[in-house]
Amino acid sequence: MNLRAPVNPRTLLTWLGLLFGAAGLILQFTISMQSMLGSGRDLFGSLGAFFSYYTILTNIVLVLIYLSEVLPAGWLALFRHPVLRGMMAANIALVALYVFFVLRYLSVLTGLFQVADSILHYLCPVLYLLWWLIAQPHGNLRWGNLPVMLAPTLVYFLYAMARGAWVQEYPYPILNAIELGYAQVALNAVYMTAGLALLTLIVIALDRLLARPSRTLQ
Numbered sequence: 001m002n003l004r005a006p007v008n009p010r011t012l013l014t015w016l017g018l019l020f021g022a023a024g025l026i027l028q029f030t031i032s033m034q035s036m037l038g039s040g041r042d043l044f045g046s047l048g049a050f051f052s053y054y055t056i057l058t059n060i061v062l063v064l065i066y067l068s069e070v071l072p073a074g075w076l077a078l079f080r081h082p083v084l085r086g087m088m089a090a091n092i093a094l095v096a097l098y099v100f101f102v103l104r105y106l107s108v109l110t111g112l113f114q115v116a117d118s119i120l121h122y123l124c125p126v127l128y129l130l131w132w133l134i135a136q137p138h139g140n141l142r143w144g145n146l147p148v149m150l151a152p153t154l155v156y157f158l159y160a161m162a163r164g165a166w167v168q169e170y171p172y173p174i175l176n177a178i179e180l181g182y183a184q185v186a187l188n189a190v191y192m193t194a195g196l197a198l199l200t201l202i203v204i205a206l207d208r209l210l211a212r213p214s215r216t217l218q
Contacts, residue, residue, distance in 0.1 A: 009134065010131075014066050014069045014070065014131065014135070018070070020124060020127060021062050032046075036049060055120055058092055065088065068080045082207075086141045086204065087149040087200065088128065089129055091152075100121075138207045138211040141203070150200065164178075
């Protein structure tokens, strides 16, 4: 074994993303479940609340994408698709931007909650965007992919609103129909969709630009 052999940047970014993503999710799950169960929630209510967050769901997908790079398993084939990978670049960028410009001013986190928050909202997005930009082949995205790349977030919005109407709890302030009303929530959703659409168009443009010539790290 040659210990002086250069590290493959693609491999390094893949493993960093996988390890930090998994660690961040495990940490967030552990402390969140302890907090929610300790406050009197039942197990199913706690699980429902935890998996209602867009941050959690997007980071789970990122971990599966990295996993698809290191495991040849057929059930991970979807996570090797360039449209899904490009879509997640836009989605995780939205997560980081929304938290940085909005959510971080609404509450003060300390201890392990702050550690988990920093991993999932800042470190993981940066690692994934770097991985997608410099360690992936480009030239596979088309402008016509935009509707497909926006569709999962629309499904999430409908799920979050349906769950919120059922349990009277919403994962994010901009979705809180109890306090804001459905009209304002719908307007917020339009704003967020426009922002995500812009980020997705930027991702598609970058994919096409980086394909001439390909700068993928081997």
